Amino acid sequence: MVNASRVQITVLRGREHERREIRDLLATRAGGALLLHGEPGAGRTALLAYAHRHADGRTLLAGTGVPDEAPLPYAGLQRLLDPVLDRAAALPERQRQVLRRALAGEGCPEADRLALSMAVLGLLAAVTRDRPLLCTMDDVDLGDTPTARTVAFVARRLRHLPVTLLLTAGSDIGAAGIPHRRLLPLDDHDSHALLADRRPGPRPPAPVLAALATIADGNPQALVDLADTLTPGQWHGQEPLPSAPPPDGGLARAYRSLLARLPGDTRCVLLLAALAADAAPGTLARAPGSTGGTPVPVEAATLAGAVRAVGNSVAALTPVEAAGLVRVDPQGDVIFPRPLARSMVQATASLAERRAAHLLLAGALDASGHRLRRALHRAAAADGPDPALAVELERAAASGEDGWDTAATALSRAADLSDDPVRAATRRVTAARYAWSAGQPDRARALLSALPSAPAAPADLLAAPPAASAAAAVTGGADLLRGEMQLRCGPPAVALPTLMAAATALAGTDRTTALVALVRAGEAICFSGDQYRYAEVARRVAALRRDGDPPPAELMTALVAGVAATLRGEHGQGGPLLRRAVVLGGRLTNAVVSPTALTGAAVAGLLVAVDAAAHRLADRAVDLARSRGELSVLPRAFELRAMAEYWLGRHDAAVESCRDGLRVARATGQHTCAGVHLGLLAVLAAVRADRAACLRQVAEIGDTAAPDSRPYALAQWALAVLDLVDGRYADAADRLTALARPGTGRGQVLVQVMATPHLVEAAVHVGRHAQARAALAVFDRWAGSTASPSRRALSARCHALLAPRGSVEAEEQFRTALRLHPADAATFERARTELLFGRDLRRSRRPRDARDHLHRARQTFTLLGAQVWAEQATTELRAAGESVGAPDRPAEQLLTGQQLRIAHLVASGATNREVATQMFLSTRTVDHHLRNIFHRLGIRSRTELARVLG
Missing domain, CATH: 1.10.10.10 (Winged helix-like DNA-binding domain superfamily/Winged helix DNA-binding domain)
Known part of the structure; x- marks a missing residue:
């Protein structure tokens, strides 16, 4: 018997509800029980320790179910009650004798079970005469069954005794009538905090924390095992992370103990199910937002075939189904509700057991219908190089039909089975490319890090040009992938030298892929704000161009040449090239086109202001990337679609595209793309004068965006629009002017051009007409080279603002703008023009003429839900002598x-x-x-x- 006292409370992350329940039970003078159940490593024992620390002077009895004593009836009860058996003298004689015989190993006849249970209850009541009692039994299901049954009986009858009984088990089987709570996985916040607690010092990068939380699947013991075994390089993101908790950690030991108690046929079928799940179609992350916590199904036919081969049946899984490790649905499919359980079943099996199981699964699969999965199982059982099997894996994975993550696994294994170093390196680079397509940049980096510093190639390149070409292709392909991930996931400026090196390595062996590298280098330049460097990219692309190039290659060369001319302000030269890229993109069929080619054509469409065509191309890129499972392309495709929707005046649609793009970017680790989407969302919120939403998006960008970068420029544009709404015109003009420095090629020139209407409006209000005219001259050269009525309408509006107030020139320019604004699109910008025109007329003492424009502006803003702008129009109407109340109109007037x-x-x-x-x-x-x-x-x-x- 132990008298508990208060001790220093250690940190226990998560489990707030469970801790509160424990404290409430301990705080009441009445009795109560609680069963905590969950998977191994969920923290059941830690919660009992928490209860011990909060016992506050209660008498403490603590027991644990011991698997070795499970065959001994009442062994657990004897260990629990031994400290207080001296109080048994207070029991009635018959109860005392039944208790003594049971605890002495003489058993308890069925007829005496009630007397024994009442004896235990009476013994606990006797203990409480001195002080309240806290009684805990850890892993009650692992010990002997009679003890568990007796303790459950007592737990249901504590209402009138000052006894708190806490039990833990793997499941809630046998807990009828006992309050119980299942321990759920920790959320990301608590997972990150637990990792930081375990490794004091600087926190690892956010991607490392996120990856570790995914690997551990919210299991506290898995998090502890990972934190304890990671190298400093892994902890700080400099080395690849493991794919599962360590096989010799605490969680693995718990699973080994659990599995060791199962029948042999159950363990066999469970291992087959765990290995079959690796290649099951349901495991593939084909959609944005999927996580490692998705239940993993096992195809019934495959498993059944392998199970029959060893003379078992899926019914052998009944014990683990009862324990909650798996579910078997009516169709016979086996589902692992927690992928971590599947990983630990595999990790705790011996190498020989895994190989045998893989061979059984390979034999159960049809070679034609499940070619890749069959080859993967054969490869998992292979020992040493097997070139023929490596070729089979490579060919089976090429289509990506089983998902790019499965294809990455196949190519990685094919590399392991290769006997040629250059061929192995080629396959490893392809595996990394597949992993990147699946939205797994960390896995792709790990595969690239496994490459030798330079793929093996003969020293005499002239004597063996094929080997030299292959080595160069490997180097170039690896650099291209590294650069692309740096562009999407990190500071774009870091990606530029990597991409240029990739283009150099590929130029002599794969001209089309070299062009892809240069297109990506151009994106890096534009994203980082170093447009003056684009000329070098254009020069190298021109050197690679050939007459008769296939359409995808011609599209890329036209795009780069057109962008270069546009950045130089030579729109007459760049416009035809960009329009050619748009036409080529529209002609490409799905059989030959890639989402990357479509996004390039969409960029060209935005630069020449063919917004509808750009939207079609970007939307097609989104659909194609989704259907092919190419998650790495989706954020960029969503970005371009949102930009086209902005120019088309479909602001609500643009917001949805940005939200979709942001979700995928975050799920796939594309932090640069996430910043761009946050910036676009901030601009869209600011344009609609939604201050709270705008500031929230800008705050999320935070200090991660470097000055001159695209996300930084978009954030500044959004803040400038808020300044404009609030009448801080000088601040707005300063922000927008600082976006780029004409003549130097630095800064975000394209963003500044897009924001020119806001810049002109702000500059005019504070009398900076020269500044406004300089910005408008750049905008006019671009808008004038397009056939876009909406761009010309914005130009006319800017010229109207620059003209003397109330002048004939101002009125003509405003009317030109209203004539050019498309009637079926960009209604928000038309309403802004109506508001500015009405304001100009009212201030020129023409209130009667102003009212019609202000009424139309107010009506449109109200329909669009732009309340702040509607209020500004209302204010102007009142200043023009109109009595205006709040709009109160039927649905027929509010809807199209x-x-x-x-x-x-x-x-x-x-x-x-x-x-x-x-x-x-x-x-x-x-x-x-x-x-x-x-x-x-x-x-x-x-x-x-x-x-x-x-």
Whole structure:
């Protein structure tokens, strides 16, 4: 018997609800019980230790279920009660005798079980005469069954005794009538905190913390094992991380102990299920936002075939299904609810057991229908080089039909099985490319880090040019991939020398891939704000150009040459080249096109202001990347689609594209792309005068964006628009002027050109007409080279602002702008022009003429939900002598014709899919319109919509 006292409380991350329940139980004078259950390593024992530290003078009895004593009835009960058996004298004689016989190993007849249980309850009551009691039993399910049954009986009858009974087990089986709580995985925040607690000192980079949290799957013991075994290089992100917790850690020991108690046929079938899950289609991360916590299914037919080969059946999994390690659905599919359990089943098996299981699974798979999965199982059982199997893996993985992550595994294993160093290095680079396509940059970096410093090649290159070419191709391919990941995931300026080196290495062996490297180098230049360096990229692309190039190569050369001319301000030369790139992109069929080619054509379309074509190309790139599972391309494709939607005036759609792009960028570690999406979201929020949303996005960008970088420029543009809304015109002009430095080729020239209408408006208000005219001259040279009415409308509006207030020139330019604004798009910019024109007329003492423009502006802003701008129009109307109240109009006036028809169909009970079919629209388009309908009507549900429409 131990008298518990308060001790220093150690940190226990997460488990707030469980700790609160324990404290509440200990705080009450009445009795109560709680069963904590969960997977191995979930922290059950740590919570019992937490209870011990908070016992506050209670008598403490603590026991543990011991697997070695499981065959001995009441062995666990004897160990638990031994400190207080001297109190048994207070029990009735029969109860005392039954208790003594049971604890002495003489057993307990069925007829005496109730008497024994009542004796234990009475013994605990006797102990509480001095002080309240805390009784804990860890791993109650691992010890002998009679003890577990007796303790459960007692746990249900503590209401009137000052006894707190805490139990832990792997599952809640046998816990009927006992309050219980399952220990869920820790969230990312608590996982990161636990890792930092375990390794004091500087925290590792955020990607390392995120990767470790994913590997551990929220399991506290897995996190501890990882933190204790990582090298300093791994901890600081300089070396590849392991793919699973260590096989000799605490979690692995717990799983070995658990599995050792299972029947042999159960262990065999469980290992087969765990290994079959590696190649199951359901394990592939084909969609944005998927995580390592997704349940892992095992194809029933494959597993059943392998199980039959050893004379077992899936029914052998009943014990582990009862323990919660797996689920078997009615179709026979085996599902691992926690992927970590699958990993530990594999890790704790012997090499011989794993090889035998892989061979059984390979034999159960059809060679034609499951070519890659069959080859992967054969490769996992191989011992030593096997060139023929390596070729089979390479060919089977090429299509990517089983997912790029599975293809990466196949090529990595093919490299291990290769007997030619250069061939092995080539396959490893391809594996890294596949991993990157799957959105796994850390895995791709780990594969590249396994390459030798220089692939083996003959010293005499002239004597063996094929070997030299192969070595150069490996080096160039590896540098291209490194540079692309640096561009998307880190500071773009770091990527430039890597990409230029890749182009050099590839120029003599693979001209098309060398062009890809140079296109990426150009992106790095534009993202980092060093446009003056683009000329070198253009020169090298021109040197690689050949007459009769295939369309993808011609598209890239036209794009780079067009961008270079545009950055020089030579729009007459650059425009035709960029339009040619747009045309080529539109002609490419899905059989030969890549999402990368489509994004290049979309860039060209935005630069020559063919917004609808740019949107089609970017949208096609999104759909193609999704269908092929190429997650690495999606953030860039979403960015370009959002930009096209911005220019088309579809601000709500642009926000959705940015949110989708941001989600994928974060899930795939593309921090640069995430910053761009945050910047675009900030601009979109600022344009709509949504201050809170804008500042939130800018704060998320924080100090991670370098000055002159694209995210930094977008953030500054957004803040400048807020300055403009609030009347801080000088601040707005200063921010926008600082975005780029014309004549030096530094800064974000393209962002500054896009922001020119805001710059001119701000500069004019503070009398900086020269500054405004200089910026407008650059904008006019670009807008004038396009056929875009919307760009010319913005130019005319800027010229109107620069003209003397109330002058004929100002009025003509405003009317030109209104004539050029497309009637079916960019309605927000038309409303802004109406507001500025009405303000100019009102200040020129023409209030009657101003009112029509201000009314139209107010109406449009109200329809678009741009409340701040609507209020500005209202203020101007009142200044013009109009008495204006809050808008209160029926839905017919607030919705467009198409929106009104959709609203009536939905209100009548039609689903989004039914509306899409009836109106010949996509379901996504209907979803988009319905969100806008809810926003404009100020409602949140279909029920409210039906009520509004009567």
